[in-house]
Amino acid sequence: MNLALFVIVPLACVFLIVLLARRFKALSDILANTAALFLLLLACFSLKQVAAQGVLTYNISGWAPPIGIALVMDGLSAFMLLTVNLVAFLAMIYAISYMRRYTEKWKFHALFLMMLTGMNGVILSGDLFNLYIFIEVASISGYALVAFGTQAEDLEAAFKYAIMGALASIFVLLGIALLYSHTSTLNMADIALSLAAKPRGILINFISVLFLAGFGLKAAIVPFHAWLPDAHSSAPSPVSAVLSGVFIKTLGVYALARVFFNIIGISAQLFYVLMILGILSMAIGAFLAVAQNDIKRMFAYSSISQVGYIIFALGIASPLAIFGALLHLFNHAVLKSLLFLNAGTIEYATDTRSLKGLGGLNDKLPVASVSSLVASMSISGIPPLGGFWSKLIIIIAAVQAGYFNFALVAVLVSVVTLVYYLKFYNTVFLGSLNAAIAEVKAVPFTMKFSLVALAIISLIAGGVLLPGLRIYLQAAANVLMR
């Protein structure tokens, strides 16, 4: 299988859409959805192949690394690719009807596929500078997609996001430049070998801080989180779903884990810093979410909180914790995209997303109601849904490693999570219909399809722990434990 397909297919579709979509109106929908489906199937296939063969590599234009640029797929990449392309495909299906609210739908498809190109590239890249390029490709399309509605708020959010994102990329690039000057190579495996042969100086610590700041900004870990609620709540809902569901995890968490665990190597202090940052994100994100009145802002703050869990678990860094971190990453990707798509459905049907203006939608939007309930319960960790298992594993890992206080905080934050999701569900779906809502529009089939599909996946996500499926996740976790 050719790994370059993950990058080439969406990129070629962008090209065709930009070229032809003005003349053939239906083309962009068909092309974009076919491409997303193809990538999803390819990702499933690659998961099997990686499990059978181990690491796959592809040398771009035949130049062998370290001189050429390589695409590398190991267990972690295959797992991330599946997560990204699954969420992207379902968001794309959802967008068929939803994006009729906006003009120039083909631009959305072009930018969306561009973002997908960047994310797939980040995951597959085996070369540090190439990683930066793909981060930028994904980020720039991200800025444009946040501003897609071109309302005043959207543009304001996109501007803030673009400045913060550009600053993050600059930190990452500075780190890469210093690492290159230290090791004289850009290939990830080569850098790791070269660093292992050298003594750890103060330069490596400085580079670690740069990468932590850069990827931390991209992942919206707490001191760097200010842009996220604005950007994720202003974007169109399918975009929010992808941004919150997989974008921050690919560009932030995945890149962070890849660089720290597989390239630089990580010191005990840095593990502790990661844990502290994780705990801070968890707690602050959750408490800010409780106070929100806008559904999408609440979900955005919840993303900060849940990414905190993943970072915290990566900081514990025992095999069980990393396993839990990856499981939580998958769960949160599915759940948060489901919740954002639900927020989009509510906004589509009633034209408002403020908690004050909503109520009693249970009968009018049954599909959204049930899927919101599933997602809310799962993300707050109610057994036996997927979110429960990942949080349980993370907390058990924390206790095993002796961090009782942190484990307690994680449990308490989980309770706070339940509080604000109950607040959301209660105000929006229960009670009597708010008189201010003139009419509740019917929800089209494609939107319902995505909601139902994601809800089913989140219901059975706990099944990943079964022996047959567990090997794939274990293979992903093993990559980080070398």
Added chain:
Amino acid sequence: MSLYFLCFMLFCVGLYCLVRKRNIIKIVIGLGIIEYSLNLFFILLGYRTQGRAPILISEQELINTVDPLPQAMVLTTIVVGLAVMVTVVSLALRVYEKYGTFDITKIRRLKG
């Protein structure tokens, strides 16, 4: 060494501009300055005093050449930087159309 120091100063000027300025166009300019300082830094990493371009000519020994890889990377980052700059400037212009001001402290409709 003084070159590295000047490059670092340029980075600090850009960062100051990005963090402290209220006018969004000046913020964008700050971003540009940081980018340039970083490109300069990259080139400096590969530079060698009295170095020559690494072009392979027959019957000539290749000695004391500069490192070509940072130069290739800087070309790429310039292109990426252009894309970022275009996006940010067009966003800044659209923000100005909507809010009628370049002052970042007055562009605050999003709260919470």
